[in-house]
Amino acid sequence: MTSETSPSVSGDEASDPKPSPEDQLASLALSETDGPASGSPRENNRHNEIESAEEEVQTNSAAPGLAVVENSGEAVRRGRIGGVLWARTNSEPEADGPESPSSSGYAGERGSSSASSAGSGIYEIAEVRDDEVVDGVSDSQAAWVPGKRHVDEDDASISWRKRKKHYFILSNSGKPIYSRHGDEHKLAGFSATLQAIISFVENGGDRVKLVRAGKHQVVFLVKGPIYLVCISCTEEPYESLRMQLELIYGQMLLILTKSVNRCFEKNPKFDMTPLLGGTDVVFSSLIHSFSWNPATFLHAYTCLPLAYATRQAAGAILQDVADSGVLFAILMCKHKVISLVGAQKASLHPDDILLLSNFVMASESFRTSESFSPICLPRYNPMAFLYAYVHYFDIDTYLMLLTTSSEAFYHLKDCRIRIEMVLLKSSVLSEIQRSMLDGGMRVEELPLDPLPRSGSFSPHLGQHTLPTDSPDGFRELYGGIGGPAGLWHFIYRSIFLDQYVSSEFSAPISSPRQQKRLYRAYQKLYASMHERGIGPHKTQFRRDENYVLLCWVTQDFELYAAFDPLADKALAIKTCNRVCQWVKDVENEIFLLGASPFSW
Amino acid sequence: MGCSSSLPDRSSGRLVGPNGENGGASDAKNLRVKLVLLGDSGVGKSCIVLRFVRGQFDPTSKVTVGASFLSQTIALQDSTTVKFEIWDTAGQERYAALAPLYYRGAAVAVIVYDITSPDTFNKAQYWVKELQKHGTPDIVLALVGNKADLHEKREVSVQDGMDYAEKNGMFFIETSAKTADNINQLFEEIAKRLPRPAPPSSSQNP
Numbered sequence: 001m002t003s004e005t006s007p008s009v010s011g012d013e014a015s016d017p018k019p020s021p022e023d024q025l026a027s028l029a030l031s032e033t034d035g036p037a038s039g040s041p042r043e044n045n046r047h048n049e050i051e052s053a054e055e056e057v058q059t060n061s062a063a064p065g066l067a068v069v070e071n072s073g074e075a076v077r078r079g080r081i082g083g084v085l086w087a088r089t090n091s092e093p094e095a096d097g098p099e100s101p102s103s104s105g106y107a108g109e110r111g112s113s114s115a116s117s118a119g120s121g122i123y124e125i126a127e128v129r130d131d132e133v134v135d136g137v138s139d140s141q142a143a144w145v146p147g148k149r150h151v152d153e154d155d156a157s158i159s160w161r162k163r164k165k166h167y168f169i170l171s172n173s174g175k176p177i178y179s180r181h182g183d184e185h186k187l188a189g190f191s192a193t194l195q196a197i198i199s200f201v202e203n204g205g206d207r208v209k210l211v212r213a214g215k216h217q218v219v220f221l222v223k224g225p226i227y228l229v230c231i232s233c234t235e236e237p238y239e240s241l242r243m244q245l246e247l248i249y250g251q252m253l254l255i256l257t258k259s260v261n262r263c264f265e266k267n268p269k270f271d272m273t274p275l276l277g278g279t280d281v282v283f284s285s286l287i288h289s290f291s292w293n294p295a296t297f298l299h300a301y302t303c304l305p306l307a308y309a310t311r312q313a314a315g316a317i318l319q320d321v322a323d324s325g326v327l328f329a330i331l332m333c334k335h336k337v338i339s340l341v342g343a344q345k346a347s348l349h350p351d352d353i354l355l356l357s358n359f360v361m362a363s364e365s366f367r368t369s370e371s372f373s374p375i376c377l378p379r380y381n382p383m384a385f386l387y388a389y390v391h392y393f394d395i396d397t398y399l400m401l402l403t404t405s406s407e408a409f410y411h412l413k414d415c416r417i418r419i420e421m422v423l424l425k426s427s428v429l430s431e432i433q434r435s436m437l438d439g440g441m442r443v444e445e446l447p448l449d450p451l452p453r454s455g456s457f458s459p460h461l462g463q464h465t466l467p468t469d470s471p472d473g474f475r476e477l478y479g480g481i482g483g484p485a486g487l488w489h490f491i492y493r494s495i496f497l498d499q500y501v502s503s504e505f506s507a508p509i510s511s512p513r514q515q516k517r518l519y520r521a522y523q524k525l526y527a528s529m530h531e532r533g534i535g536p537h538k539t540q541f542r543r544d545e546n547y548v549l550l551c552w553v554t555q556d557f558e559l560y561a562a563f564d565p566l567a568d569k570a571l572a573i574k575t576c577n578r579v580c581q582w583v584k585d586v587e588n589e590i591f592l593l594g595a596s597p598f599s600w
Numbered sequence: 601m602g603c604s605s606s607l608p609d610r611s612s613g614r615l616v617g618p619n620g621e622n623g624g625a626s627d628a629k630n631l632r633v634k635l636v637l638l639g640d641s642g643v644g645k646s647c648i649v650l651r652f653v654r655g656q657f658d659p660t661s662k663v664t665v666g667a668s669f670l671s672q673t674i675a676l677q678d679s680t681t682v683k684f685e686i687w688d689t690a691g692q693e694r695y696a697a698l699a700p701l702y703y704r705g706a707a708v709a710v711i712v713y714d715i716t717s718p719d720t721f722n723k724a725q726y727w728v729k730e731l732q733k734h735g736t737p738d739i740v741l742a743l744v745g746n747k748a749d750l751h752e753k754r755e756v757s758v759q760d761g762m763d764y765a766e767k768n769g770m771f772f773i774e775t776s777a778k779t780a781d782n783i784n785q786l787f788e789e790i791a792k793r794l795p796r797p798a799p800p801s802s803s804q805n806p
Contacts, residue, residue: 256694277641277692278663364662368650369688373666374698388666406701409669 154186166231167248167287170195171264177226177272178252178280180287184273194229198222210238221245225264226252236520237527240297244290247351251286253378254355255279257385285362286355291516293335293354297523298558300493300500301350304336305440308588310431314339315592317422321401321415327386328402329415332357333432337499338397339592349379350498356388360398366390370416372409377402391416393423397432439504440590443483443490446575447582481507484578485571486564488547489518492583493558494591501583501590509562517546522560525551529558541569550576557583628797631682635790636703638731639712640723641691644746647777648712649688652787657778664690667702674787682791684708699727700734708740708790713761715745715774716753721760728768740793741770744786749776 153160160182168187169178174195176184184191198220201208211218219241221228228245252260256275263270290296303311318329318341327346331338335357342348356375360366374385389401389412399419401412423429482488488509493500505515529537529551540551548563550572559580563572587593637645646664650656653672667690673683687702689695703709709731713724724743731739743765745756758774765772771789775782 275694277694278690281663359665363665364660365646365664365668368646368662369668369670371664371666371668373690374695406698413669 150181151183153182155182155190157182164233165287166229167245167283168194168227168229168231169248169252170227170229171268171270171272172199172222172225172227173264173268175269175271178248178276178283180284195227198227209242217241219245221249223249224258224261225268226261234520237524239527239531240523243297244287247286247290247296247355248283250351250378251283251355251358252276253382254352254359254376255282257376258378258382281364282359282362286358289335289354289358291519292512294491294500294502294519294522295335295350295354297526298491298493298500299350300498301337301353302335302500302502303590303592304333304338304432304435305438305586305590306338306431306435308593310426310428311339311592313426314423314428315341317419321419324411324415325405325408326401326403326412326415328400329419330356330400330402331397331419332400333397333436334361337592338428338432346380348377352377352379356400360388360390360400366398367392367395370413372412374406375402389413389416393420393429394433396436397429441501441503441582441586442506443487443503444506446483446487446578447585448484448578482564483575485575486548486567487572487575487579488562488564490559490561490576490579491522492560492579494587495556495558497591497593499591518562521547521549521562525549525560526558529553541572548572552576629680631680631791631794631796633682633684633707633794634687634705635684635708635710636687636689636706637710637712638689638699638703638727639691639744640714640717640720641693643691643712643714643717643720644777645691645710645712646688648710648744648746648775648783648786649686651777651780651783653686655780657780659778663692664688666690666695666698672787674784674791676788676791680796682794684787699730703731703735706736706739707794708742709735710742710744710786710790711770712744712746713756714747715756715761716747716750718755721745721756725764728764728770732768738795740790740795741768742786742790743768743770743772745772745774746777748774748781749779 150160150163155161163181165180167178167180168176168191170176170191172195174188174192176187176191178184179187197211198208202222207222208220210220215233215235217230217232217236217238219230219232219238221242226249228249230241230245232241260272260275263272263275295301306314314331318331318339322329322341322343325343327343328340328348330340330348330353335354337353340348340353356377359375365371370389370391373388373390375388376382376385380386384404386402386404387406387408389403389409390398392398399416401415403412489503489505491500491502509515509518525540525542529540537551538553540549542549543565545565547565548567548569550559550561550563552559557580559576561572561576561579563575583590637649639645641663642661646662646668647657649668649670650658653670668688669686670688671683671685673681675681687706689699689702709727711724711727711731713720728741728743731741735741743761745758745761761774762772764770771793773782773786773789775786777783
C-alpha cells in the first residue's frame, strides 16, 4: 500500500491532531516540545553548536536506538484507515465508510495501481516525462515549456484522470475559472461536483479542508466566492498543498485584486474566465515553481550573489528613485533579487516578490519593450491596484518600479533611464552577468577550516578549499561526489532577513527529476518542522534510501541539508555547523543586508 | 488585398493635437505624437507595432500585459520627421477599464480588427464609439483590418471595413504584420494626416 519512498513524517494531521508519543516515534520527528526551550528568550545565539541539540535527539528517541528513520511506512498507513476524512474544525473527526476512489468519478488511482508496490519512483518518472519533457537537462527552469498543457482533455479523458496533480479555481456557483490540465469550459460538470462537495459540508455549518481517497488528497480552500481545489497523489503534506492554493489565489489577486468579489455579489453566476484571459502561463509557471523554487514553501526570497559594494551601488540608486515618489523599486535577475527598496513605511512581503516576479517572467510581452501595467500586491493591499513599470535591461535582468499613481509612466521611465545610467557606469550589469555565470555556493567549496574573521574572500564566495584531504577524512569516504561528509545540497534561511540561500545543484543531484524529488523532501521536512500542535521542532535527522536529511531550526535561521544516504551522522552534524559558519562568512555577498527596515 | 480608401483630409487647418503628458517638443519639422493601438485580444496589435518598429514578426502569440510603450521615428518626403510614441494596449477584457489611461491625450488612435473574425470587427466599432465619446476631440482615427494574408479565411469584407470607416470619418487600411504588407503605409498615411503646427512665422511674433 505505501509507496512513498521516504516515510511520511506528518501522519494524518486531520484525523489525529494530537499525536501520542508513539506517533512521534513512528514519525520520528525529533522534537523538543518543552515550552521553555522552544519559546525561550534568545539564549541561543547564531553560533550555538548543533551538538547540544543532538543530545535532545538521543533522549527523545530512546526506544529504537538510533534516531534514524529506516523507511517504516507506519505513519503513512495510519493515515489511510479512514477512506474519506472530513477535517472538522469544530467537531469530532468522522470517518465515512471506505470509498473506492473511482466511485467519485475520479479514477486517477487506476492508472497507478500497478506502480504502487514498486515505489513512487516509477510513477514520479512517468510524471516528469509527461509534464516537463526533459531528461538529462540540468536546468529544470530552462527545460520547462510554459503554457497550458493538454487543452484537449477533460474529466472524461483517461489521461486527464491520470495526471498526478490538478489545481482548480472555481466560483461558488460551480463555474470553472482555471484548471491546470484540460479546458475549463469542458470541466463545468467536474467543477459543479467540487462545488457540491464544498457546499454540502458548508450547509452543515462546517468546512471541508481535506479529503483522502486512497493515494489521493483533495485539498480545499475557500476564499469568499472563490473556491480553490488541489487533487494530488504526490504525497505532499496537506499544509504544503494548502499553501500552494494560497499562492495560486494570491496570483489571481495580483492580476485582478479582491474587488473581483463584487462581480459575484452582483451576479452569482458571473463567468470569470474572460477576466483571466491570457494568464494561463502565469498560473502554470507558478505551479511549475512549486516543484523547483524553495521560495514557494519557505516564504523567503533569495538574492543573486554579488560583491557587497556592487549591491550597495544598485541599492543606492534605487533608494534615490524611491525617494522621488516610487513605492517599491525592485531589481531582479530571474527569480533572484539584486536589490530592492521601499518607500518609507512600505514593506514588501516575500510572497509578493514571488508572485510579482512570476507574473513578470511568465508574461513574455514584458521582454519586448518597456511596459506599464496595473498589478496588485496581495500582501500589501489586496483591494487596490498599483501600477508597475517593467523594463528588461538584458535577457534575465529586469527592473520593476511600483507606484500608486496611474499617471506616473513618464516619471518612471525617467527614473529607469537614471538607474540604467548608474548601473552601466558602475558596471553593476556586467557584475550581474558574471554572477549568473559563476553561480552561487557549491557544496564542493565548503571551506574545511574556519575562515579568518577579517577574511578577504577569494573570487568565488570565500572558496578556501584545501587541496589536501581533511584530517577527518571526509574526502576519502565519499570519493569526491558532492561536498565533505557526503553533503549534497543545503538551503539556509535567515529568519531576520526573510531571505534564503540555496546551494547550486551538483552531482549526484543533477537531473531535474532528482532536484524535484529533493525539493519535495525539503518541503515535507519544512512542513514537519512547522507542524502546528506538536512543533516547533529544533532538529530533525532522518535517513531513507535517497538521502540523509538534516534540519536545524533556531531563532535566527533554518538549515536544511541533504547528504548521501550513507553519511555518518556525527560528520553530517559537524558539516552543518561548517555550512552555517560559511554562510555567516559570506553573508555580505549572498544576502541583501542593511536595506531599509522591513517589518513584515 | 490591402486596400486603402483615401478620405478627404479632415485634418487640414486644424490646431495641433495634444502630444501627451510629456509635453511634446514638436515643431513644424519634427513632430512628436502619441499614438494608441486598441482592439480585441489576438488581432495583432503588438505584431503591427513590432513589424513597424523593429521589422520583426514573431508568430508565437505573446499576450500583452497592461500596455507596452515603443517609439519609432519616420521621415516624410517633405523632410519633416514624425516620432510616434506608441502605446500598444492589451486587448484583454480586464484592461478595458484602463484604456482611458492610455488613449487620453493621444493624437492618433489605431483601431485594429482581424479580418477573419467578425467579433473583433464588432469590438473595433465599440472602440470607435468610445473614442468619439471620450477621446481627444480632434483625434486622428485609423481603422485597420489586420491578417490580410489570411484572405481564404476572410469573414469581414473590405467593403464593410471601408464603409464603416467612411461613415465615421476614419482612415481605413488592411494590413498584414506577417508579410509586412501595408504596415509602413499605415504609419506614413497617419503621419500625412496629422495636423501640423502653425508655420514658424506666427511664433516669431509673440
